[in-house]
Amino acid sequence: MQNKEDRQKLLAQQTLSKINEVENHGTRRYPHRLNFYDKPPLGDITIEDFETCALDRLRILAEIESSFVRNRSWDELKNITITQSDKFLQLNSNSAWTLDLESQRRKDHVGHFVLRLAFCRSEDLRRRFVKAETALFRVRFDSDDGEENLEFLKSRDFGWEEVTADEVEEHFKELQTAAASANREPNPKERYCKVRWTRVPDLIEKRRVFLKGGMAYVPSREQSSIVFQEFQNSLMKSLEMTAKALPFLDEDTRIVPILNNLSQGFLAGVSSEWSTATAGSGNEITADMIDDMARKHFPACMRNLHECLRRDKHLKHFGRLQYGLFLKVLGLSIDEAISFWRRSFSNIQDDKFNKEYRYNIRHSFGLEGKRANYPAKSCQQILTSDQPGTGDSHGCPYRHFSPDNLQTALLSMYSSQGLTSADLPEIMHTVKAGHYHVACTRVFEITHARQGVAKGEGVGSGESVTHPNQYAARSRELERERDGDNGKKEDDGDVVMMG
Structure with missing residues (x-):
């Protein structure tokens, strides 16, 4: 009887915890998995965490850059990035309410800003950092829950104007033509937004949008292009501002060596280190x-x-x-x-x-x-x-x-x-x-x-x-794996012969 009551209490506590999580969604420091990193992280941070957060994030960005160099397909890059993120920088969606999402997102936030300090120093570093960070953001955006994606988009002003149902009906033929160019099935219920045509040059080049009066009519499934461009432009501007403020850090003898190490490694083409390279990690040899x-x-x-x-x-x-x-x-x-x-x-x-x-x-x-x-x-x-x-x-x-x-x-x-x-x-x-x-x-x-x-x-x-x-x-x-397989095959063969 007592066990049944305990289970009921535990279930009630978990339910209340989940309700509280939902109610506090708008007041949490990190309400969304996605982040434009508009504001720097607040609070104290140890030098060890300062370096660890940056290195773990850098391991992921390094593999993204390697994927660019090796001309990997987007699906390959996405899979590798997700695998590396699971190892070094987990970032779960809000549905994983039993996990410490705040700690995950704080680590992501801190690591991003530390790397900003390291990679704002030259135009080449800024360009490479923005390219890798934009790819990471895109991987997260593509793999995010649809409802959470929509909540994130509603939380920011992307400078687009919703297209009314009457406008969609008025221009449905032209919108149909654009959908056909993008190999999409026309959908009369699809939502559209309007932006200045200069903000979606990639969509215009591929004829995926309808243009009228200098405005591009962008379907909901193509709005991510605007989001990625906004992220990229925002980050580049922030890096340029950070570069101007960087000289104020020169007197901090604790931080500058860490930033130098991070940026030098990235320039050398290697941005991470093997995490298990310690003495005794291999089998003893003679x-x-x-x-x-x-x-x-x-x-x-x-x-x-x-x-x-x-x-x-x-x-x-x-x-x-x-x-x-x-x-x-x-x-x-x-x-x-x-x-x-x-x-x-x-x-x-x-x-x-x-x-x-x-x-x-x-x-x-x-x-x-x-x-x-x-x-x-x-x-x-x-x-x-x-x-x-x-x-x-x-x-x-x-x-x-x-x-x-x-x-x-x-x-x-x-x-x-x-x-x-x-x-x-x-x-x-x-x-x-x-x-x-x-x-x-x-x-x-x-x-x-x-x-x-x-x-x-x-x-x-x-x-x-x-x-x-x-x-x-x-x-x-x-x-060892090959020798083990060969040994297994030989053993299997012996068993067959003995039978």
């Missing part, structure tokens, strides 16, 4: 396994370092640092690391190795000095810091090699894995455009096509390479 793994699983930056090490029996400081941390995260223990580097530096005497190199190896594992457990370098760090000079082997081949040397190196490294000269024009096109991680991702897809990786799939769910260890980890995972 020094004897590295030669074979380098041939099968390493990205070009680490493959180049490995080959230079084998050829010269030495690497300079930044090369050792870049490669050593990569191997540590790959799963090489401190004892195996010392064994690997000692054998690799075969031209050096034991005393010299112990004095000059053993300490640095132990230091990178957090066993010497300040005992910090250093992470492996991400693509962004490799691209933007410690630029290689003459005689250096570190860096990113896609950025730091000459075009001829890069093409020669790629064919040398990956021809046995299926890369051919016919693949190079596409790869070099993305390199020339400065999207180095997209070029690396395409190489990954080509060299893992035999394991079932399709063009556009990236390292999973369309995601681009943003960390060397991400590349290697996914490659090893695909190999």
Whole structure:
């Protein structure tokens, strides 16, 4: 009896909570999932949240920009964006009333404004940011609930004028012609609005609207074009205003380094980092396994370092640092690391190795000095810091090699894995455009096509390479999946034979 009463109380509380949610819809800080970001977020925010909100949003914008570079279809871009949003920036509709929608929308709001500060600094950054943000807004608009979409549109003044039923009837023939041009079935009950023709040039170009007296008659299903254009224009104006106010932030030593890091990574073509690139994330490996793994699983930056090490029996400081941390995260223990580097530096005497190199190896594992457990370098760090000079082997081949040397190196490294000269024009096109991680991702897809990786799939769910260890980890995972399937088929065959 008591359990029945408790269930009734719980049901009543949930019902009251839902009613309260509906009643307070108009007074909530974020009544809609969609946002034009007209006002900055209010309240205190920690430096950690400041950076986290921006990075999580940037991961999504990075994949949107990668989709543009790779000429993905709108449906492909939409699917990838939704997948990334589910991982890093969930933004549910009002119907998901059991979730903390306010926290979701506040994170979205804060992240947007932090990135405004980072990307208002130059015309190129502003243009790229607006393009990616507009695409994100459009994905959300297209996937939003119809009723919530309508409520959002009613909450703003888009400067359009509703067309009366009498006007629709008067011009129905012309509206019918426009509908036919857009491959739409004419609907006498469809709602229309009027706007100045200059606001819908894309619809006019495709003959999807009826024009009269300088006004375009836009059907309800095409009104999104006006909304997207309004969002884009509003954001560009806001970014220009933010750029003028940015010098006032120069004295804030906490915020400026974060903004610099965000904008530098975006300019370098890599806008996010692999979130699981920490020590111990891979299975333990031995020094004897590295030669074979380098041939099968390493990205070009680490493959180049490995080959230079084998050829010269030495690497300079930044090369050792870049490669050593990569191997540590790959799963090489401190004892195996010392064994690997000692054998690799075969031209050096034991005393010299112990004095000059053993300490640095132990230091990178957090066993010497300040005992910090250093992470492996991400693509962004490799691209933007410690630029290689003459005689250096570190860096990113896609950025730091000459075009001829890069093409020669790629064919040398990956021809046995299926890369051919016919693949190079596409790869070099993305390199020339400065999207180095997209070029690396395409190489990954080509060299893992035999394991079932399709063009556009990236390292999973369309995601681009943003960390060397991400590349290697996914490659090893695909190999394990393939070997597991082969083993299963053999076992299945044995069972059939035994029957």
